[in-house]
Each structure stands twice: as structure tokens, then as C-alpha cells.
Amino acid sequence: MSIILSLLLLQAPYALPGETAVDPYVADNRHAGAAPFEGDGMAKAFGGQDGIRRIVDRFVAINFADPVIGEIFANHDQVRLKRTLFEQFCFILNAGCSYTGRDMASAHKDLGVQKADMNRLVETLQRAMGEEGVSFQAQNRFLSKLAPMRRDVIEK
Amino acid sequence: MTYLRPLLLAALMLAALSPQQGMARPIRNGGKLLLTNGITSLEGASGGGLTPWAVIAGNETSDGIGLSAHGTLVEVKDYDYQSAGVAIGIRDRIELSYTHQDFNTNEIGAALGLGKDFAFSQDIFGAKVRLAGxxxxDRLPAIAVGVQYKNNNQGAIVRAVGAKSDKGVDYYASVSKLFLSRSILLSGTARLTKANQMGLLGFGGGKQAGHTLQFEGSAAWQLSRRIAIGGEYRRKPDNLNIAREDDWFDAFAAVAISRNVTATIAYADLGSIATVKKQRGVLFQLQTAF
Structure with a gap:
């Protein structure tokens, strides 16, 4: 019993119930790809965890439906993507989460993301943040944390 | 032998257009973020209105080819100015531009003995390469170098006002960065030039015949995805004996009306031009880019 439980616990970071299994890895907040903001200003600007969850859900939905980058997402586990993106955003915005997803290079390996796709992604995120009422200045502050990740995201 | 030059040109074009990473990746045009191609400076290089930035014309990324075209009007106290031009951006790396400038002296033309509505004009061919950043x-700002070959169409007149030549080449280097955490863009340019009023009054003069080093800069604050406001400064040489030349300033607002159209309106202070002081007024530009 305890073996099964510990196995379950060990497995938890990779994939939660309802998510497709992924190859094992060690979870680490550094995989989020950026140090979190200090203080609670950015978390408030994004409406706390509730706001961040709405933004991520909307962001993922827009991306899956997008005529330009939708096909990059087409075969992805939407449930897992929403959870790990929420954790990543929440961690970076210092809204009280740990990030348990993979690092950016592993998560985007072989997706064939081009610079134009990355820019499109910025636009869909701007749309999702805008719909939640996040100010443009706070949006850009958040984007400044994500921008350096491009080198790990795009196809070399 | 007659085929050598076109063959060489074709090879160069193919080299520029072919994927640089050795992978067979199709050309993909468009894809820049709004406003990040800048507007078109008076001499045709993409950037701010008065000075180039280290950005490449067009909406393409490193996977494609972009185009832009612009028209600019400047109405200052005593003069009118128009310019129009086109530019091609290759893989967000190389920019080639052509711009024609017309500078109408209106009533001042008569006072200067040139005749009412006398217009200076010149053609400018520009090339710019983004070297890095x-x-x-990236953390590294965009860094670019460029040249502008300027050919004034009123050789006899510009020599009569004291210019040494009706042709000149400007060399410049620009460093530009959008600081997302503050929504602020800063850009600086160092330019080697012997142009009098960009070359509209020729090149070199009695006070200074050759190239001098001049500094130019822009600061912009992005208010929204579509709107940026800012100011620019351009230091100018002062080569001609008969007409003092002042540094230029402007304050601008640029609006991305759509993905392909950017409109800019600015208040510009161009100082003394062709002996007449306090030339202040409005700059208006429409740019379309693909």
C-alpha cells in the first residue's frame, strides 16, 4: 500500500489524473525559466490566482483555436498545458505557486516554433491578459520575464 | 564574361534568401510584433522620424522578406517638405531603401534669389545591416550599421550657396532596445556625415568640408499595443558659411492603425534652415509594411 502511495506521489509532478503520461523528470521551480517578481504587486495586477487561472484558460483556448499557431498545439494535452502554464505564470507573478512542469527547452523540443509563431503567441497572450483587464504596463512587465525564453522555445 | 555580373548577383540573392541554418525551411513572410518595425526616418531608413533605429524595414522575421513604403510631409513656418520611398527587409537582417526628398522654399526662395517656390530635391539610397541582438x-540590444548615398539634384545651386559637393555618403551605427519591463524604447545613433540639412543644401562647406561625427537619439513609451509616444534629438553639423544649421528635436505619436499601416504625427523643431530661423511645425507620415 505504502509502495503504491509513494509511487503515486512520485508520479504526481509528471502527470496528474486526466493528463497524458509524460517521461519522468525532476520538478524544479527553475524550470519555469524566470525568477519570480518580488512583492505582490504583479499578482494583484493579474487578479491573483483566480485571475491567472482565467487568463491561462482563455490563453490556451485562443491558442488551440488560432489559425496561425493552432496546429502547433493540436496534439497537445490541453489539461496538462493549462495546469503547468497556470503554475508557471503563478510562480513568476509571485502569486503563491510552485512550478512542476518541464523546462522550456524540453517542453518545446521538436515543436518547430518559429519567431513569427512566438510573436503570435505574445499577441494571443496580450489578448487574454487584456480581456482580464490587466493594464498594458503590467502586461509588458510580465512579458519581459517571458521574452528571454524565446531562445529555448524556437526551432534552432 | 558578360554573364558574370548577373550570375554573381543571382548567387548573392540566392545566398541572402536561402535558409541560413542549412535546413530546407520555406520562406515565411510577416510576423513582427506591432510597431517593432518602427516608422520611416526622413532619409528612408526604418527607425524613428528623424533618426534610424537598429531595426529592419518590413514585417518579416528571420524567416522571410518584408516590404515597406512611406510618405512624409513636414510643414514648418516657412517651408514645405515631402518625401516618399520604399524599402525591402531581407530576413530581418538586411534593409535596402530608396527615398526621394523635396524641399520647397516657398516665399523664402524669392528672398534668397532662387525664385518663389524653388525646391531642392535629392535621392537617397540606403543600406543597413543588423549585426547582432x-x-x-534578447538581452543584447539590436545593433546595426548603415550607409546612405545621397545625390542632390540641384548641383549648381548648392555649390552657389557654398556646398563643396552635390553628393555625399553618411555612415551610421545604431543601438536600439525595447525595455519591456518599462515599456520604453531607447535608441542611439552615431553618424558620420558632411550633409547640410540632410544633403538638401549639399555636402560640406566653408566652415567644415569633410565628415563630422553627430549623435542622434530617440526615446519612446509604448502606451498600448498600437500606440507609442516619444521624442527625438538629432545633432547636426554646421558646415555652410551663409546659413547656420541647428540641431533637430521632435515629439511624436505613432499609431499602428492596422498590422500593415502605421501613422505618425509629430511636432518638430528644425531650428534655422537656409538663413531663416525658428522653423517649427508638424510632421505627418503614413507607412505601410508587409
Whole structure:
């Protein structure tokens, strides 16, 4: 019993119930790809965890439906993507989460993301943040944390 | 032998257009973020209105080819100015531009003995290469170098006002960065030039015949995805004996009306031009880019 439980616990970071299994890895907040903001200003600007969850859900939905980058997402586990993106955003915005997803290079390996796709992604995120009422200045502050990740995201 | 030159040109074009990483990746045009191609400076290089930035014309990324075209009007106290031009951006790396400038002296033309509505004009061919960095994403700012070959169409007149030549080449280097965490863009340019009023009054003069080093800069604050406001400064040489030349300033607002159209309105202070002081007024530009 305890073996099964510990196995379950060990497995938890990779994939939660309802998510497709992924190859094992060690979870680490550094995989989020950026140090979190200090203080609670950015978390408030994004409406706390509730706001961040709405933004991520909307962001993922827009991306899956997008005529330009939708096909990059087409075969992805939407449930897992929403959870790990929420954790990543929440961690970076210092809204009280740990990030348990993979690092950016592993998560985007072989997706064939081009610079134009990355820019499109910025636009869909701007749309999702805008719909939640996040100010443009706070949006850009958040984007400044994500921008350096491009080198790990795009196809070399 | 007669085929050598076109063959060489074709080879160069193919080299520029072919994927640089050795992978067979199709050309993909478009894809820049709004406003990050800048507007078109008076001499045709993409950037701010008065000075180039280290950005490449067009909406393409490193995977494609972009085009832009612009028209600019400047109405200052005593003069009118128009310019229009086109530019091609290759893989967000190389920019080639052509711009034609017209500078109408209106009533001042008669006072200067040139005749009412006398217009100076020149053609400018520009090339710019982004050497390294990125305006938005990387830590390293975008760094570019460029040249502008200027050919004034009123050789006899510009020599009569004291210019040494009716042709000149400007050399410049620009460093530009959008600081996302503050929504602020800063850009600086160092230019080697012997141009009098960009070359509209010729090149070199009695006070200074050759190239001098001049500094130019822009600061912009992005208010929204579509709107940026800012100011610019351009230091100018002062080569001609008969007409003092002042540094230029402007304050501008640029609006991305759509993905392909950017409109800019600015208040510009161009100082003394062709002996007449306090030339202040409005700059208006429409740019379309693909």
C-alpha cells in the first residue's frame, strides 16, 4: 500500500489524473525559466490566482483555436498545458505557486516554433491578459520575464 | 564574361534568401510584433522620424522578406517638405531603401534669389545591416550599421550657396532596445556625415568640408499595443558659411492603425534652415509594411 502511495506521489509532478503520461523528470521551480517578481504587486495586477487561472484558460483556448499557431498545439494535452502554464505564470507573478512542469527547452523540443509563431503567441497572450483587464504596463512587465525564453522555445 | 555580373548577383540573392541554418525551411513572410518595425526616418531608413533605429524595414522575421513604403510631409513656418520611398527587409537582417526628398522654399526662395517656390530635391539610397541582438527578446540590444548615398539634384545651386559637393555618403551605427519591463524604447545613433540639412543644401562647406561625427537619439513609451509616444534629438553639423544649421528635436505619436499601416504625427523643431530661423511645425507620415 505504502509502495503504491509513494509511487503515486512520485508520479504526481509528471502527470496528474486526466493528463497524458509524460517521461519522468525532476520538478524544479527553475524550470519555469524566470525568477519570480518580488512583492505582490504583479499578482494583484493579474487578479491573483483566480485571475491567472482565467487568463491561462482563455490563453490556451485562443491558442488551440488560432489559425496561425493552432496546429502547433493540436496534439497537445490541453489539461496538462493549462495546469503547468497556470503554475508557471503563478510562480513568476509571485502569486503563491510552485512550478512542476518541464523546462522550456524540453517542453518545446521538436515543436518547430518559429519567431513569427512566438510573436503570435505574445499577441494571443496580450489578448487574454487584456480581456482580464490587466493594464498594458503590467502586461509588458510580465512579458519581459517571458521574452528571454524565446531562445529555448524556437526551432534552432 | 558578360554573364558574370548577373550570375554573381543571382548567387548573392540566392545566398541572402536561402535558409541560413542549412535546413530546407520555406520562406515565411510577416510576423513582427506591432510597431517593432518602427516608422520611416526622413532619409528612408526604418527607425524613428528623424533618426534610424537598429531595426529592419518590413514585417518579416528571420524567416522571410518584408516590404515597406512611406510618405512624409513636414510643414514648418516657412517651408514645405515631402518625401516618399520604399524599402525591402531581407530576413530581418538586411534593409535596402530608396527615398526621394523635396524641399520647397516657398516665399523664402524669392528672398534668397532662387525664385518663389524653388525646391531642392535629392535621392537617397540606403543600406543597413543588423549585426547582432534583438529589439525585443534578447538581452543584447539590436545593433546595426548603415550607409546612405545621397545625390542632390540641384548641383549648381548648392555649390552657389557654398556646398563643396552635390553628393555625399553618411555612415551610421545604431543601438536600439525595447525595455519591456518599462515599456520604453531607447535608441542611439552615431553618424558620420558632411550633409547640410540632410544633403538638401549639399555636402560640406566653408566652415567644415569633410565628415563630422553627430549623435542622434530617440526615446519612446509604448502606451498600448498600437500606440507609442516619444521624442527625438538629432545633432547636426554646421558646415555652410551663409546659413547656420541647428540641431533637430521632435515629439511624436505613432499609431499602428492596422498590422500593415502605421501613422505618425509629430511636432518638430528644425531650428534655422537656409538663413531663416525658428522653423517649427508638424510632421505627418503614413507607412505601410508587409
Amino acid at each position: 534583438d529589439l525585443v527578446y
